[in-house]
Amino acid sequence: MARMIGAEMFFETLIHEGVEVVFGLPGGYVLKVYDVMPRYSDRIRHVLARHEQAATHMADGYARASGKPGVVLCTSGPAATNTVTGIATAQMDSSPVVVFTGQVPLPYLGSDAFQEADHIGITRPCTKHNYLVRRTKDLPRAIKEAFYIASTGRPSPVLVDMPKDVLIGEDEFVIPDEINLRGYKPPKKGHPGQIKRAVDMILAAKRPLIFGGGGLLWSGASEELKELVHRLQIPVTLTLMGLGAFPADDPLFISMLGMHGSYAANMAVHDCDLVISIGARFDDRATGGNFAKFAPNAKIIHIDIDPATIDKNIVVHCPIVGDAKEVLRQMLEMLPAKVKTNRKEWMGQIKEWEKKHPLAYKQEGDKILTTYVIDTLSKITDGEAIIVSDVGQHQMWVAQWYRFKYPRTWITSGGLGTMGFGFPAAMGAKFARPDKMVVCVCGDGSFQMNMQELATAVENKMDIKIILLNNGHHGMVRQWQTMFYNCNYSASKFDVLPDFVKLAESFGAIGLKARRPEDLEATLREGLSTEGVVLMEIFVDCEELVYPMIAPGGAMNEMILGPGDAVSGMVAEAADMA
Amino acid sequence: MRHTITLLVDNESGVLSRIAGLFSARGFNIESLNVGETLDPETSRITLVTTGDDFIIQQIIKRFNNMVNVIKVSDLTDEVRVEREMVLVRMDARDETRAEILRTADIFRAKVVDVGPKSYTLELTGDKDKITAFIELLHPMGIKELARTGTVAMKRESKLTKNKGEEK
CATH class of the missing domain: 3.40.50.970 (Thiamin diphosphate (ThDP)-binding fold, Pyr/PP domains)
Known part of the structure; x- marks a missing residue:
């Protein structure tokens, strides 16, 4: 046990958490952290961003590329408010970003001190959790919990607000061995009964379709997905956030779905008899936003780690709350050793759609498309x-x-x-x-x-x-x-x-x-x-437009496929829906 | 539909504002709210009454469950439960109404907690309907001031009582 100041505890705990890079920008109330930083520079790299919003996006990009939490460090007030766009961005795409902000000393909190803002209040709706650290000795625990919360369950940003007196105060440095948060027990495995139901639904389906999202990537479930898909010969479409979770060159991949998804993918969603959604949240850009007309002939299985996404936009028939990788493993274990599938008709139909309206462009003339x-x-x-x-x-x-x-x-x-x-x-x-x-x-x-x-x-x-x-x-x-x-x-x-x-x-x-x-x-x-x-x-040519397009509020089989294909009634409505 | 929701939460600053934030984000109003420490000083019990679309309230409850500071959430709406509120009423007590005020208080088993030359202060506990009826009766006699708590609620252990929360 060693005595040290809060700023030193900050780095010691970060190192303990395996942090290698911090994206940040110095300022008034975090200067003590920057003061001790050179002593840790052999273990933690600091990247000096030019704007705190950009620092937060850097941490987010780091998290998305590595799967590990990205870390931001900045001062109070405008620095903290600058991070808000970055935090909200990370939250919407479930990215684990941990933001550390300096804060005015505790006795000045709420006094409209120079560069004071209510970081906790401002970031409450766009973080999974946030901390105002009130005692130096609480800092290691708060940091450890912040990383745990950010990176487990549905990944999300967490903010830790560090008043200046907490950073310069001295105390014994103790990192707790265990984390015990009574109100936070992220799910892992799916409910076996529900998984059995899902497996039966999949085996009974004639026109099943995998609807994969970003959760597949955060969970690292690509290998399990491939195995399931290949064993059962189920075509795969991915949301914008899910791209990369399944290789685009696999014959079972039918491209992205959604507002600008391929004709074949959107028609397949509309026509399938079973949607197997994994780590996706049925966002309006992925479903066209007309939830009533979504996959009208299909039963829906929804695998997601966040119980709050279940039945949020679309009421599903078989919800499974759990980590995608774990749930897919459980499913694979429950599958019979040999499954006979006949997808000739279904895949034939999809190939036909692909042929009818493939993604296409024609590079001619002197403007680059x-x-x-x-x-x-x-x-x-x-x-x-x-x-x-x-x-x-x-x-x-x-x-x-x-x-x-x-x-x-x-x-x-x-x-x-x-x-x-x-x-x-x-x-x-x-x-x-x-x-x-x-x-x-x-x-x-x-x-x-x-x-x-x-x-x-x-x-x-x-x-x-x-x-x-x-x-x-x-x-x-x-x-x-x-x-x-x-x-x-x-x-x-x-x-x-x-x-x-x-x-x-x-x-x-x-x-x-x-x-x-x-x-x-x-x-x-x-x-x-x-x-x-x-x-x-x-x-590039400013006249080129993105097609196909589902006008907002449209059903997935109602696509505008090219110029001159505008669907009159839908278009007027669309502008209102935004 | 009207929902009575009870939450067991960490007893620390900011928790209430997280809870309230979920309602304001949806444009929902909280009709009544009650917060108090439980046997364990590290936790508080929040009882919250709100009216809104069932589907959205279910979403809000799921989000409560996701909150790090929320240990347990129950929607008591469909449960056999006891619900109580308390009210303090300061009455304008003139000669002609003094007796009637006390009589009304007696019928409702309210307590007189403060007496002045021109006022009585009454305390009453009961469910929402009882409190409302009490206030309506007192109203013509001249209410000077009124303070009403939110609902506190608890699931009944015995499920024999069928009239949900209609206990008087």
């Missing part, structure tokens, strides 16, 4: 890179056109749809997986929301690629204005944009440009094989 960029990127990297996107049209095209082979190679802000997430999250992913090529795919709009982090990337001598798709617009806003607002392009066009190549160069990064389709492949190949922070600015 984003679909062509992503398709080329997918071919060059062959699914071996980690792709991190921002939010908008490009995000949907990556989801449609990049053929993900492995779990945790696709990182995107799905739930909150946070523009500006991509670049810092890509940096976080690179810290987690230095062995992998990490590519950030972003738009001109979203990159501008966190482009200051070019400095952080160059400062850390990172090897990271940015493909910036410049169409001079907020592309997705423009698409909605085209489809639902009579082409009234209000505030979606940028009259001024920086020269992104020069911008990159001013930070000490490398910039490349491609304007014509015939230059694209060479530019991508050059950029991807050049070491360092490389920004490839690709000028």
Whole structure:
């Protein structure tokens, strides 16, 4: 047992928890932490972000790429409020981010002191739990619990608020051996009775379909999923968050479903007789939002670790609360040794849909299409890179056109749809997986929301690629204005944009440009094989729209498949639904 | 539908605001709320009454269960239970009403807890309907001030009593 100050306990406990990187920014009330930090720099790396929101996205990207909690450190007030967008982003996509904030000394709490904000109050709705530490000796326990809560059950962000007097106070340093939280017992295994019911339903189904989500990735259930799917010959569709959980080159994979899902996937959801949902929450972007018309002929099995997602959007027939990996193992154990399946008709139907309306683009003329960029990127990297996107049209095209082979190679802000997430999250992913090529795919709009982090990337001598798709617009806003607002392009066009190549160069990064389709492949190949922070600015056609599209509030078999295919009544309604 | 929900929670700051936050996020009103320490000083019992769509209340209860500070949640709505509230009423006690106030108090088995030259303060315990009836009767005689607690509730051990929470 050793006596030490709170700031030292902070690092000792972090090391004990296996933390290797902290993304942060110093300021008033955490200066003691930064003061002792050099003594720990051989064991914990600190990445100095340029903005706390970006630091939080970095931690989030780190968590998504590694599966381990990402850590943020910053001061109070504006620093803490800056993290809120990052925290809410992590919460919506179930990412374990632990945020440490400095706080005014306890006697000044609530006095409107300089840089004071109610961090606990502000982050309460967007964290799984948060702590205001009141005594120095409580710090190790609070930190240990924060990591435990963030990374178990349904992963989620947790915030620990550390008043200055707690950080400079001295006490005995004791990390508790055990965690005993009476109100927190995350589920693991599924209920055997329910699993038996589910297995019977699966064996009886003629047109079953796996509807997989991000929970598969957090649970690390890909191998179990593959085994189940191959033994039973069940086609697989994944939500935006689930991509990578099942390899895109497997013949049973039928692409992403949802608002911009493939025709075949959405028709399959609508027509199947059994939905086996694993780690997905039936979000409105995944189901079209018309819950009453969702899979009208199907029974639904819902496997999820969070009991609160059961029956939230869609009332299901067989809920199983548990960790996806554990539940799938239990299912595999219950399956008879030999299962005879006849999927000829069902798979034949799906193949027919795929043939009828495949995902397609035609690169002609002198403007580069984003679909062509992503398709080329997918071919060059062959699914071996980690792709991190921002939010908008490009995000949907990556989801449609990049053929993900492995779990945790696709990182995107799905739930909150946070523009500006991509670049810092890509940096976080690179810290987690230095062995992998990490590519950030972003738009001109979203990159501008966190482009200051070019400095952080160059400062850390990172090897990271940015493909910036410049169409001079907020592309997705423009698409909605085209489809639902009579082409009234209000505030979606940028009259001024920086020269992104020069911008990159001013930070000490490398910039490349491609304007014509015939230059694209060479530019991508050059950029991807050049070491360092490389920004490839690709000028793309702003007229290209993402298809298919389920208008919001539409059923999954009601898709707009291309220009001129607008469904009149639906469109007016859609604009109201947002 | 009206729901009576009881929660066993960690007795620490911020818990109540987490609970209340789930209601405000859905635009729901809490009709009554009661918090008190239990036998174990580390835990508190919250009894909460709210009215709303059953489906959404079920969602809220699931979210309560997810909260780290919530140890146990029960929806007593469909249970055989005892529900009690307490009210303190300060009456304007003039010569012509003094006797009638005491008579009413006596009928309801209310207690006089404070007496002044121009006032009586009464205390009554009972279920919601009894308290409401008491207040309605006193009203014409002149209520000066009124303080009413929220409901506290407990599941009955014996399930023989069928009239759910209708005990007087």
